[in-house]
Amino acid sequence: MEIMADLCVDIAGLRLANPVLTASGTFGYGLEYQDFVDLSLLGGIIVKGTTLEPREGNPYPRMAETAQGMLNCVGLQNKGVDYFCRHIYPQIKDIKTNMIVNVSGNSPEDYAECAARINELDCIPAIELNISCPNVKHGGMAFGTTTEGAASVVKAVREAYKKTLIVKLSPNVTSITDIALAVQDAGADAVSLINTLMGMAIDIEKRKRILSIGTGGLSGPCIKPVALRMVYQVARAVKVPVIGLGGISNAKDAIEFLLAGASAIEIGTANFLDPTISVKVVQGIDEYLEKHSFKSVKEIIGICE
Amino acid sequence: MMKCVLDLQVTSVERLSERYVLLAATNPVGPLPEMRPGQFAQLRIDDSKETFLRRPISLHSVDYEKNEVCFLVQKVGKGTASLWQKQPGSTLNAILPLGKGFTMPLSPEQRFLLVGGGVGIAPLLFMGEAMQRQGARPVFLLGARSKSDLLRLDAYRACGDVYITTEDGSEGEKGFVTQHSILQKEKFDNIAVCGPKPMMMSMASYAKSKGIPCEVSLENMMACGLGACLCCVEDTLDGNVCVCKEGPVFGVEKLKW
Structure with missing residues (x-):
């Protein structure tokens, strides 16, 4: 693959060879995709959500297909941060791209402890905090749905984590801009948005909700317009870099997010339909820049009026 | 691979x-x-x-x-x-x-029973053909609702012995595959099953009762197929595992059936 333009972007000191990342929960640990993609061609890989303790996740069924998208309620199944450090990190540390760990938790202390363990790993230059998890001590409302809840997690993690801290925002809020400002003030280096939109599917023959826990997160092309609007608004409100995601399926979608103000983008559900889509998007961005005589991808970030 | x-x-x-x-x-x-x-x-x-x-x-x-x-x-x-x-x-x-496939015979002498129900017979032809290339002769036990639901019998007969059950008795023995007389008459070293879950469960319990190793092919709903999304999990004795990556074929001893 020959790249003509300068695709390099900077996320609060974290240098990405290009603005294309893969979204947590859709790309495993990268290893699952290495038959299809030269992983070194990506700007970075955000690996599966990791928690302090191992989690079994929710019961099956965890997925429902929808029009131009899907719902999932996987429930953060993972073997815990110790297992990650001991068994997975050695397998991924030499992958020649930015390996970023997505971190989840039940309490600010959990998040901070998990982040502290990952802070020790030399080849992990950044974490992405998933603040859409329920706050177990405070009635199970997601941390990311209030400015106080979001800030409490980010503050705790900021003290424990010294490298690039990206905070992934939930769209299931009244004002995502207020949450973005709150996490910026609490010490986030960057924000990524949007996480999945809460949804539901019903089987009319069984007259039951399809997902085991009733609701799940909606992803795929159907959420792209919502995500794009939120990225546009947040990018204009915050000083920190914004990473855009939500239904990006091709280079055109990715360019829309860059124009809206995202400094980088994440590809999620689209990886399921075409496991090679991430590198195709890198190439497509390059072709767009060349066609329109931009020398660097930085020139198009946020230039949409 | x-x-x-x-x-x-x-x-x-x-x-x-x-x-x-x-x-x-x-x-x-x-x-x-x-x-x-x-x-x-x-x-x-x-x-x-x-x-x-x-x-x-x-x-x-x-x-x-x-x-x-x-x-x-x-x-x-x-x-x-x-x-x-x-x-x-x-x-x-x-x-x-x-995914991972079925266990193949270690030697041509091993007697493998391949049990299929409905469209679940599909992967068993590939297995039968592969066994034939090894010099082994598979025994197929195929179940369907009715004669018209039995598919491609000539292809199965070309590589092994075929026994049939239909629920309405229009072909082979009447009833379910688990009731077929071949199970009483012959001894098998291994059983591979693909079909509706109730059928696979009853074959699994038959195999367990006889002490015969048995593998079943699951078809949980999937998104990625690569072990990345964790949507298609089966609750096994090893916890929730991806059917797409660790399966779709599982030894029944791993399942909570």
Whole structure:
């Protein structure tokens, strides 16, 4: 693959060879995709959500297909941060791209402890905090749905984590801009948005909700317009870099997010339909820049009026 | 085993009935990858507005000399209906081979019973053909609702002995595969099963009662097919594991059945 333009972007000191990342929960640990993609061609890989303790996740069924998208309620199944450090990190540390760990938790202390363990790993230059998890001590409302809840997690993690801290925002809020400002003030280096939109599917023959826990997160092309609007608004409100995601399926979608103000983008559900889509998007961005005589991808970030 | 995304070209379409279609496809740009019985492909659905994800379909038969892979598809929903309408010459985008396959005989003398119900018979032909190449002779026990639901019997008979049950008695013995007299008459070293879950569960309990190793092929709903999304998990004695990556074939001793 020959790249003509300068695709390099900077996320609060974290240098990405290009603005294309893969979204947590859709790309495993990268290893699952290495038959299809030269992983070194990506700007970075955000690996599966990791928690302090191992989690079994929710019961099956965890997925429902929808029009131009899907719902999932996987429930953060993972073997815990110790297992990650001991068994997975050695397998991924030499992958020649930015390996970023997505971190989840039940309490600010959990998040901070998990982040502290990952802070020790030399080849992990950044974490992405998933603040859409329920706050177990405070009635199970997601941390990311209030400015106080979001800030409490980010503050705790900021003290424990010294490298690039990206905070992934939930769209299931009244004002995502207020949450973005709150996490910026609490010490986030960057924000990524949007996480999945809460949804539901019903089987009319069984007259039951399809997902085991009733609701799940909606992803795929159907959420792209919502995500794009939120990225546009947040990018204009915050000083920190914004990473855009939500239904990006091709280079055109990715360019829309860059124009809206995202400094980088994440590809999620689209990886399921075409496991090679991430590198195709890198190439497509390059072709767009060349066609329109931009020398660097930085020139198009946020230039949409 | 290297996984790949291929634009296969459909070489033949045989509509076996209103519900079943046999698709054969070749890789026009090179040899097909090595594949094992019990593995599957994620087929892209190109002309259905109401579907979004790929459809996992088992490998029915692979002919490396002709560079051809076959899929036996039952029309169930919108995705499989789209596959049913494929025409020769059209593109069939596939990710393959995926998952882990069935255990193969260690020697040609081992007696393997391959039990299939409904469209679940599909992967067993590939297994039977592979066994035949090893010099082994598989025994098929195939179940269907009625004679008209029995598919491609000639292909199965070409590589092994075929025993049949139908629920209405229109072909073979009347009843379910688990009631077939062959189970009482012969001894088997291994049983491979693919079909409706109740059928697989009763075969599994039969195998356990006789102390025969038994593998079943699960078909939990999948999104990625690569072990990345964790949607298709089965609750096993090892916890929740991805059917697409750790399966779809599982030894019954691993399952909580």
